[in-house]
Amino acid sequence: MSGMARPITVVGTPVLRTPCRPVERFDEELATLVEDMFASMYEAKGVGLAANQIGVDLRVFVYDCPDGDDVHQKGVVVNPTLVLPGAGERNLDTGDEGCLSIPGPRAVVGRPDLATCHGFDVTGAPVTVHGTGVLARCLQHETDHLDGLLYIDRLSNAARKAVLKEFEEIRGPQA
Ligand SMILES: [Zn+2]
Numbered sequence: 025m026s027g028m029a030r031p032i033t034v035v036g037t038p039v040l041r042t043p044c045r046p047v048e049r050f051d052e053e054l055a056t057l058v059e060d061m062f063a064s065m066y067e068a069k070g071v072g073l074a075a076n077q078i079g080v081d082l083r084v085f086v087y088d089c090p091d092g093d094d095v096h097q098k099g100v101v102v103n104p105t106l107v108l109p110g111a112g113e114r115n116l117d118t119g120d121e122g123c124l125s126i127p128g129p130r131a132v133v134g135r136p137d138l139a140t141c142h143g144f145d146v147t148g149a150p151v152t153v154h155g156t157g158v159l160a161r162c163l164q165h166e167t168d169h170l171d172g173l174l175y176i177d178r179l180s181n182a183a184r185k186a187v188l189k190e191f192e193e194i195r196g197p198q199a
Contacts, residue, residue, distance in 0.1 A: 026059055027056075027058075027059030027060040027061070027062050027063030027064075028059075028060050028063055029060070029063040029064045029066075029067035029068075030060055030063075030064050030078040030079070031078070031079075032064060032068055032073075032077055032078060032124050032125060032127075033076065033077055033078065033079050033125055034125050034126065034127070034195075035123075035125055035126045035174060035176075035188070035191070037079075037125075039076045039079055039080075039081055040076055040077070040125055040169070040172070040174065041172050042076070042081060042172050043170070043171050043172045044074075044075060044076055044081045044082055044083045044084075044170045044171075044172075045081055045082055045083065046082075046083050046103050047082050047083060047084060047102050047103055047144075050102070050144070050146065050147055050148035054082075054084070054102070054146060055146050057075065057080060057082070057084065058084065058086060058100050058146050060078065061073050061075060061078060061084065061085075061086045061100075062086050062088075062100075064077075064078050065086055065088065065124075066088075068124045070124045071087065071088060071089035071158065071162055072085060072086065072087040072088075072089060072162040072165060072166045073085065073086050073087075073124065073166070074166045074169030074170050075170070076169060076170065076172075077124060077125050077169060083102065083103050083104065083170045084100065084101070084102050084103075084170075085100070085101055085104065085166035085167070085169065085170065086099070086100045087099060087100075087101075087159065087162050087163070087166065089158045089159055089162050090157055090158050090159065091155065091156045091157045091158070091159040091160075092137075092156030092157030092159070092160070093156070093157070094157070097153070097155075097159050099145075099151070099153060100145060100146055101141050101143040101144070101145075101151060101153060101163075101166075102143050102144040102145065102146065102148075103143050103144055104141045104142065104143040104163075104166075104167050104170065105141070105142045105143065106139060106140070106141055106163060106164065106167040107139070107140040107141070107142065108136045108138070108139055108140075108164075109136055109138050114136045114137075114138075115136065115137045115138070116134045116135070116136065116137070117134070117135055117136070117137035117160065117161065118132055118133075118134050119132070119133075119158070119161060120132050120133070121133045121161060121165065121175050122175075123165070123174060123175055123176075125169075125174065126174065126175075126176065126187060126188075126191050127191065127194070127195075128190055128191050128194040128195075129186075129187040129190040129191055129194075131175070131176075131179055131183055131186070131187050132183075133161075133175050133178050133179065134178075135160070135161055135164050135178075136160065136164070137156065137157075137160055138154075138155065138156060138160050139155045139159075139160040139161075139163045139164050140152065140153065140154050140155065140163075141153045141155065141163045141167065176188065
């Protein structure tokens with residue numbers, strides 16, 4: 025892996041709150057971005073990373089995490105479209121969740137335990153990722169990022185405040 029780790033943007037940075045633009049060119053620049061995203065994710069010890077988490081407002085995410093059978097799945101999805109089971113067919117997974125852009129705290133977030141993501145690989149070939157287990161959660165979390173959402177948006181007010189308070193305490197005073 026030849027990518028270069030870039031700084032991770034944290035909550036409060038506008039690029040995390042802006043819906044990202046679709047990728048239009050599957051070129052060398054995109055390939056470099058994806059390599060850098062993998063390097064940034066591994067350096068931060070994350071299981072997924074969206075492009076706006078390194079300050080780039082393009083619809084791309086990478087992941088490397090276990091599925092429901094505990095098999096590691098790794099990949100990239102460009103211009104993802106998320107498909108969730110219908111309202112009557114959902115099983116809620118109530119695992120806890122954290123985010124590299126809100127380092128420190130974790131919180132329980134209910135999400136469907138199955139998710140499918142359609143999109144493209146770095147060359148522009150269509151890909152479909154079927155997610156179970158942590159991967160199902162990851163696909164939803166990363167697609168949220170590209171829509172300008174964070175997992176704290178899915179928490180109650182009290183839980184959101186607790187996460188942000190813990191994050192601020194860990195981070196300490198900013199210059
Ligand atoms: Zn995140």
